[in-house]
Amino acid sequence: MNDLYNSRKLVWSLLAAFVIVWLYVLGVRTLVPPDEGRYAEMAREMLATGDWVTTRLNGIKYFEKPPLQAWMNALSFAAFGLGDWQARLWTGLCGLGGVLLTGYAGHKVFGPRAGFYAALALGSSLFWVACGQIDSLDMGLSGMTTIALCALLLAQRDDAGAAERRNWMLVCWAGMALAVLAKGLIGLVLPGAVLVLYTLAARDWAIWARLHLVKGLLLFFAIATPWFVLVALKNPEQPHFFFIHEHFERFLLKTHHREGAWYYFFVMLIPGILPWLGVLPQSLFAALRRERSTFQPKLMLLVWAVFIFFFFSYSSSKLPGYILPIFPALALLVAVYLENASRRQRMLAAGLLVAVGLVGLAFVPGIAGMQVRHPSETALLEAYQPWVLAAALLAAGGGALALMHARHLRRDATVLTLALAGFLATQAILAGFEPYGKMRAGAALVPAIQAELSADTKIYSVSTYEQSLTFYLRRTVVLVDYWDEFTFGLKQQPELSIPTVDGFVAQWNQAAGAGVKALAIMEHDTYAELKQRGVAMRVVAEDSRRMVVANR
Secondary structure, three states: OOOHHHOHHHHHHHHHHHHHHHHHHHHOOOOOOOHHHHHHHHHHHHHHHOOOOOOEEOOEEOOOOOOHHHHHHHHHHHHHOOOHHHHHHHHHHHHHHHHHHHHHHHHHHHOHHHHHHHHHHHHHOHHHHHHOOOOOHHHHHHHHHHHHHHHHHHHHOOOOOHHHHHHHHHHHHHHHHHHHHHHOOHHHHHHHHHHHHHHHHHOOHHHHHHOOHHHHHHHHHHHHHHHHHHHHHHOOOHHHHHHHHHHHHHHHOOOOOOOOOOOHHHHHHHHHOOOOHHHHHHHHHHOOOOOOOOOOHHHHHHHHHHHHHHHHHHOOOOOHHHHHHHHHHHHHHHHHHHHHOOHHHHHHHHHHHHHHHHHHHHHHHHHHHOOOOOHHHHHHHHHHHHHHHHHHHHHHHHHHHHHHHHHOOOHHHHHHHHHHHHHHHHHHHHHHOHHHHHHHHOHHHHHHHHOOOOOOOEEEEEOOOOHHHHHHHOOOOEEEOOOHHHHHHHHHOHHHEEOOHHHHHHHHHHHHHOOOOEEEEEOHHHHHHHHHOOOOOEEEEEOOOOEEEEOO
16 A cells, blocks of 8 residues: 555556546536636637637637637537537646646656656645636646646656656747747746746856757747737737737736736735645655755746745636646645555545544534525525535545545555545536526526527627527627727727617617617626517527517
């Protein structure tokens, strides 16, 4: 039980089961708005229009992010058709690849047991598992930065040969270029700043001579530059919006209304690193010890994790997924620490997971009493209770079993049990969210809407925009009195929306008078206001959050 990492049969069996489950669950849930619906729809439109340069959402220019996610999702749709798992395939592969690459880097840099532990730690961390099964940019970026980080570790380790160092450094540069295409300049800024800080902390000035800067920069610009040139040539307004508004203003100003308290990411990290929270502080402090080698890999990992964490903590724009790139570094530090941790420390990690499970059990009865937008949604929360109960039992039971292994000095069994408990508990939490997520997406309304549609039927979206519903309908809508993330694009293409409800009513009535069918999606309050104004509407479908009406 203390050399499980040496069992090829066990390791390959675990890997096969992990890959099968990881890929299977990509399709068990509806795409939840806003992010999942948005990035699926952008890719669908890219594939439908054949324009792989100008990114659009709902037919409107959308330049908030680079195109890598849209490209990969569009390729997935082209290969496998439109669907939920196809929309999540890229992020799923990024998360899966991150686990495998982190394990490989741990094996080569710190030893086979550390590599085994690192893969288990990352592949079971709640935040990494959850984000790997959600169609959003955060895992795409993190997958690319993981390539850069792990390739850097592999290239710079003391026993790397000259050819191996060159090749892995080129992989590192390629990873940074792809990170730029995934989410912008932070793909270069974050690794660059980490390298500078590491140099100062380790006094390893010679590392700059081992980066293959000339070849690396040539490769970096060859990968990252072409799209930025092409999109700027076709859309001269794009560079200022993307580089100034979406980078400097997002970081320095509160114009995006995503600010949070200084402790925002601490609140995200505490549950996100489970089931390894009990050994995280010790792992970070252990990384401060200087190693007897030229390159200091643990210090590099510590600088990576700490700098990125506080970089985004300082930013005026905060979203939970921003700190996802630190998790591979944390997993490697946790793995190295666990390899030599005392029985007491392993028992602490297991005991903390038991405590988390017990807290979860106490929380379950209160789920149904949580505040919802409509009374009917309480039933969805009640349906979620058994899944949270299962997750809590998996955490508590897995923690108790790991505690027993730790007491009997079975260190590999302890780590494996904690990893299995964390992974399975996260899957229960995600799978149980499906009824609520399906309602959020409005997917149940799709059959009724499609029954009303013909090829030329206009669909208006009045004072709202349904990110996922639009994807499931396989067509764009006409925005009415709605701006939000479309503000910049609509300034360039104002003809693609109706700015006022009065303008919509005029078009709606005109179409009805001419015998031309049209549909509109709106919230209940908007429907009531239009009904009070005497606008003729026939209800096609509705749920607790939206209504779909026809003009005849």
